[in-house]
Every structure is written in structure tokens, then in C-alpha cells.
Amino acid sequence: MNRPYICLTLTCNTIQENLALIEKYRPYIDIVELRADYLDEDECLHIRKFPHLANIPCILTIRRRIDGGAYFGGEAARTMLFARAMAFADQDQHNNFNYVDFEDDFHIPSLQDAAMAFGTRIIRSYHDMKGPVENIIEKCNAMRKTGYEIPKIAFTPNSLKDVTHLFEVARDFKEYEHILCAMGEFGTPSRILAYKTHSFLTYVSPKETMQNTQVIGHIDPVELNEIYHFKELNESTKIYGITGYPLKFTSSPELHNKGYKKNNLNAVYIPIRGNNISDVVEFCDSVGVEGLSVTVPHKESVLSEIDDIDEEVGEIRASNTIVKNDGKWMGHNTDASGFAAALREFLGVDKLRRRRVAIVGAGGAAHAIAYAIKKMGGRACIFNRTIANAKALADKYGFEYAVLSPDALLEFEVYSDIIIQTTSVGAGSDGNPDPKNDPIYFYNFRGTEYVYDIIYNPEVTPMMNRAIAAGCRVANGKSMLKYQGYRQFKIFTGVDYGDDTE
Structure with a gap:
């Protein structure tokens, strides 16, 4: 088996639940992996x-709290628990634990001898819950006392740079089985x-107990299987991704990976979180990422x-798509065309003649949307908390501008034929009507407005809820995501996405 194994970590309180x-x-x-540190005492x-x-x-694991586990007892009691679990080995290896996880500072000769006698491989693990491990290969070599042990290093990176380092040092690390995880x-x-790190396995958790390992x-x-097609990935797989921070939720991997599968392309699209864009580009250059959605x-x-x-990036001065050709990164913007397609679908018209549009926000998405509104012939007013940013964007396209506050209520009412919300306010909310989740809490909908919120998680934001209650037509950002994603897919692969209903 050439690919890494998929290991399900079990953290229920009872054996039957596991x-x-x-x-x-x-x-x-x-x-x-049976995490016995989570089991009830009698279990x-x-x-x-x-x-x-x-x-x-x-795999049998009884993880100490210092290593991120849930075991409270002392080392003597933990040793006895390991011994009880490994005792009376069956001649049929399938009835024994195939692997046991011992930390790098846990050396009990009797347990090690029993493991070797019973055919149980030892995973010799080291965890750093607070920071990176610099000397990864040296640490693995030191932990692997015999060929019977599989060294494992799991660490918490301080930034994406630490993950880049992991991939770089492990690129040619093939001498023996090992487990590496950031x-x-x-x-x-x-x-x-x-x-790519030649890891022996990768760990997953069921949704039912994700809170224990999230x-x-x-x-x-x-x-891992149905979105990222993990079992099909190999050294010939082309890698694409999406970057942003904190990037808590994104449905882009589902859209892109579905397209690769449908078009028989050996490619994968993954989330690459980074709070510094230079770290992200460095990671892509090092690991071989060929295209990136930027949020x-x-x-x-x-x-x-x-x-x-x-040309669009030059006009909008923001790029949501970069692709590498002949060793150079090229910037594109698919937000504007994606939004225009979504808005046409929502309104049922191609042009915005005599329509007045309120654009809420003045960030990167607002720049692309203002560009699209201008191209569609609309008249708009930019509303933003920082008035200077609103003015800079408005002046670019000959639009009006105003502060985003109750003080601009009259201006908002004038430009409320179509309301386009471009900020992150309301993202991840549970529909709570708290004003902090509604950027235009001061505006009372009349029921005649068309309301478009580029957020798609949740599908209905607090602002949209108020608009629906008033009788407005509303839409979220899923359609924009879809159309801009189709264009990104073509930029990345040169292939048309095709009908997504197939």
C-alpha cells in the first residue's frame, strides 16, 4: 500500500459507542485508534x-493531558492499563492490537518486550502542543531505537511557515515508516x-466526536474521502487551493474537487490558512501549488x-485568483464577473438602468462589485464605516458615498432599490438579531427592495431575515461563489467546469 492509511480516532466514553x-x-x-484515555473507568x-x-x-493510545490527551491518572496506573490491554495475546494477530502508541519519554521494557513478542508495532510519539519542531528528521531518528518502531511527530505550528518547513524536510524522507502531522x-x-510527507497515516475523527479533536x-x-478524494492522491496530482484567514468556513473545495472528479482530472483543491500572504505564496512555491483562490x-x-x-485586477486593484505559469504568478479577478452573473440571475435583467444601488462595505469584494455595477449601468452609493475608504471607492466610479451609520439613513433610503452587502458582518452567525450581526440594523425594509448578501454561511443572515419578514426578495452569496468558481476552474485547468447538476 503506497498511500498513507486513514486512521479513525475514537474518543467515545464507551466501547460500544466506538x-x-x-x-x-x-x-x-x-x-x-482507540483513545482509551477517553473511556469511562469501568470500560x-x-x-x-x-x-x-x-x-x-x-492502535491503542492512552494519551496524557500534557500531550493533548484526557488521561488524568499517574504513570503507574497508565502502565498497568497498557499491560492489561496487551496481555494474553491471541495466536490470531487480528485479535490483538496491531499498534500501541508510547510517547518518546515512556520506556517500560516489559511493555516493549511484550509488544515485540505479540507482534504489536510501537508508534513512538512526540507532541508539542505549543510550537513547532525544528529538527524533525533528527528527532525521528533518535526516537526510532529499532526497526520495530514507527516515530511520530505532531506539533502546533505558529504560522504557515512552520508547515512549509515540515513539507520541505520530509520531501525525501522515505527511509522508514513515520507519522508527521502539523x-x-x-x-x-x-x-x-x-x-507528500510520506506519512504512514493521517488521522481523522467522526463528526459525532469532533469536539474532542477539532x-x-x-x-x-x-x-477526506468524498471531497478531497484522499485515496486517489499521488505524486502526479496537481494541487490548487484557497487561502485566507481565519477561513473558518469555505465551500470552495467541494465545488472545485467535484469539478476535477467530473472532468477526470488528477487534481485536488485544499484550504491553506495563512495570516501572512507572503507565507502563503512561499508555501505554494515550496509544495507545488499551481493555483490559488484568494479571500x-x-x-x-x-x-x-x-x-x-x-485587466480586471488592474481596474479593481484586488485579486481573488492567482495561477502559476512558467514559474510566474498571474493575478486574476473572478469576483466581478461572478457577481454580475449572479445578479443577472437574481434580478432577471442584464442592465441596471434607473436602478439605485446601495453597496455596503468598501473592501476587496466591494471593489469588484462596484466595478460590476458600473459595467451594468447602475448608479450606486458606497456605505462604509470608514468614510475615507467609501470616498476612495466611490470616486473611482463616479458613485456617491456615505458613512455606514444611522446618520446616513436618508441617503440609504434613496439608494435602496438594490442593497448589496459585501462585508463579513453576519458570517457564521446563528441568525441572532443582535445589531452586531446586521450591518444595516438602522434601516427598515419596505418590502420592495432586492437584497443580496455575499455571505453564504449562514444561508440566511440576520439582515436577510429582516428583509424576508418585510417581503423583500433576497439572495445569498452561493450563486456568486458558483459563477466565480467556474471561471477560476477554467483559469486553473483550461477546462470548462460543465453542468454542475451532472
């Missing part, structure tokens, strides 16, 4: 039976692209990192 999750996710996984008495009941290769928000690429960045097995807050700052731009 077994039920194995059955649910069996088609998506290769190995399971620990039955750990020895688990491999037979699970009927899948099993945890947390920056570490997602190390999990999806585990084949902070370290686990993905659920269905997502908040990098749409303007990315211009300093690229070699050339198209």
Missing part, C-alpha cells in the same frame, strides 16, 4: 477485547497531503506577491 462509529465509517477508513476493563470486536487494525488551523495541508485540526473521514484579508495584499495581473 464500535458503532467503526461500522458507520468502515468504508472510509483503514485503521482505528477500561474491556479494552483487551476491542481488536476482536472491531475487526479492523487497531496540528491546528495552519496544519490542514499536512493531513490532506500526507502522501482544536488539533482533525477532518472527518467522509469529507479575506489577502485580496489586496497579494498584489505585492505576484508577477503580472489581468
Whole structure:
């Protein structure tokens, strides 16, 4: 087996709950890790039976709190728990634990001898929950006392630079089996692209217990398989992605990866979180990412990192798409064309003659939308909390501008035929009508307005809820995401996306 295994981490309180999750996710996984540190005390008495009941290769882990686990007891009690779980080995290896995870400072000769005698491989692990590990290869070499051990290093990167370092040092690391993982928000690429670090396995968690492992960045097995097509990735796979920060939610991977599958392209599109755009471009150059969707807050700052731009980027002064050709990065903007297509679909018209448009916000998305509104013949007013930014954008297209506050209510009413919300206010909200989740809380809808919010998570924002209650027609940003994504797909691959209903 050349690809990394998919290991389902089990953190339920009972063995039966864990077994039920194995059955649910069996088609998506290769190995399971029983995290006995999460089991109820009386459940620990039955750990020895688990491999037979699970009927899948099993790792036994009893993780200490200092290493990110949930085990409260002392080392003597933990040693006894390991011993009880490994005792009375069955002649049928399938009824024994295939692997046991011992930390690099946990050396109990009797347990190590038992593991070797029973055919149980030792995963020798090191965790740094606070920062990166610089000497990764040297650390692995030091932990691997015998060929029977699989060294594992998991660390929390401080930035995307630390993840880049992991991929660079592991590029040719093929001498022996090992597990390498960057945890947390920056570490997602190390999990999806585990084949590039030649990692023995990648860890996943079921949605049912994701709260136990989400902070370290686990993905659920269905997502890893059905969105990222993990089992099909290889050294010939072209890599694309989306960057932003914090990038808590994005549906772009689903759209792009579905397109690759539909068009029989060996490619994958992944989230690459980075709070510094230069770190992101450095990661892409090092790992071999060939195209990138760019979102908040990098749409303007990315211009300093690229070699050339198209006409729309030159006009809008923001790029949401960069692609590498002949070693150089080219900047494009698909937000404007994507929004224009979505707005035409929403309104049922091609032009905006005699329509007055309120554009809420003056950031990168607002620049693209103002450009599209101008091209469609609309008249607009830019509303923004920082009046200087509103003026700068408005002056560019001959639009009006005003501060985004109750003081500009009259101006807002004048330009309310179509209301376009371009800020992040309301993103991730649960529909709570709190004014902090509604950028135009001061405006009372009449019911005649067309309201377009570029946010798509949640599908209905607090502002949209108020508009719906008043009888307005509303739309969210899913259609814009779709149309700009289609154009990005063509820029990346040279292939038309095709009908997404197929």
C-alpha cells in the first residue's frame, strides 16, 4: 500500500459507542485508534477485547493531558492499563492490537518486550502542543531505537511557515515508516497531503466526536474521502487551493474537487490558512501549488506577491485568483464577473438602468462589485464605516458615498432599490438579531427592495431575515461563489467546469 492509511480516532466514553462509529465509517477508513484515555473507568476493563470486536487494525493510545490527551491518572496506573490491554495475546494477530502508541519519554521494557513478542508495532510519539519542531528528521531518528518502531511527530505550528518547513524536510524522507502531522488551523495541508510527507497515516475523527479533536485540526473521514478524494492522491496530482484567514468556513473545495472528479482530472483543491500572504505564496512555491483562490484579508495584499495581473485586477486593484505559469504568478479577478452573473440571475435583467444601488462595505469584494455595477449601468452609493475608504471607492466610479451609520439613513433610503452587502458582518452567525450581526440594523425594509448578501454561511443572515419578514426578495452569496468558481476552474485547468447538476 503506497498511500498513507486513514486512521479513525475514537474518543467515545464507551466501547460500544466506538464500535458503532467503526461500522458507520468502515468504508472510509483503514485503521482505528482507540483513545482509551477517553473511556469511562469501568470500560477500561474491556479494552483487551476491542481488536476482536472491531475487526479492523487497531492502535491503542492512552494519551496524557500534557500531550493533548484526557488521561488524568499517574504513570503507574497508565502502565498497568497498557499491560492489561496487551496481555494474553491471541495466536490470531487480528485479535490483538496491531499498534500501541508510547510517547518518546515512556520506556517500560516489559511493555516493549511484550509488544515485540505479540507482534504489536510501537508508534513512538512526540507532541508539542505549543510550537513547532525544528529538527524533525533528527528527532525521528533518535526516537526510532529499532526497526520495530514507527516515530511520530505532531506539533502546533505558529504560522504557515512552520508547515512549509515540515513539507520541505520530509520531501525525501522515505527511509522508514513515520507519522508527521502539523496540528491546528495552519496544519490542514499536512493531513490532506500526507502522501507528500510520506506519512504512514493521517488521522481523522467522526463528526459525532469532533469536539474532542477539532482544536488539533482533525477532518472527518467522509469529507477526506468524498471531497478531497484522499485515496486517489499521488505524486502526479496537481494541487490548487484557497487561502485566507481565519477561513473558518469555505465551500470552495467541494465545488472545485467535484469539478476535477467530473472532468477526470488528477487534481485536488485544499484550504491553506495563512495570516501572512507572503507565507502563503512561499508555501505554494515550496509544495507545488499551481493555483490559488484568494479571500479575506489577502485580496489586496497579494498584489505585492505576484508577477503580472489581468485587466480586471488592474481596474479593481484586488485579486481573488492567482495561477502559476512558467514559474510566474498571474493575478486574476473572478469576483466581478461572478457577481454580475449572479445578479443577472437574481434580478432577471442584464442592465441596471434607473436602478439605485446601495453597496455596503468598501473592501476587496466591494471593489469588484462596484466595478460590476458600473459595467451594468447602475448608479450606486458606497456605505462604509470608514468614510475615507467609501470616498476612495466611490470616486473611482463616479458613485456617491456615505458613512455606514444611522446618520446616513436618508441617503440609504434613496439608494435602496438594490442593497448589496459585501462585508463579513453576519458570517457564521446563528441568525441572532443582535445589531452586531446586521450591518444595516438602522434601516427598515419596505418590502420592495432586492437584497443580496455575499455571505453564504449562514444561508440566511440576520439582515436577510429582516428583509424576508418585510417581503423583500433576497439572495445569498452561493450563486456568486458558483459563477466565480467556474471561471477560476477554467483559469486553473483550461477546462470548462460543465453542468454542475451532472
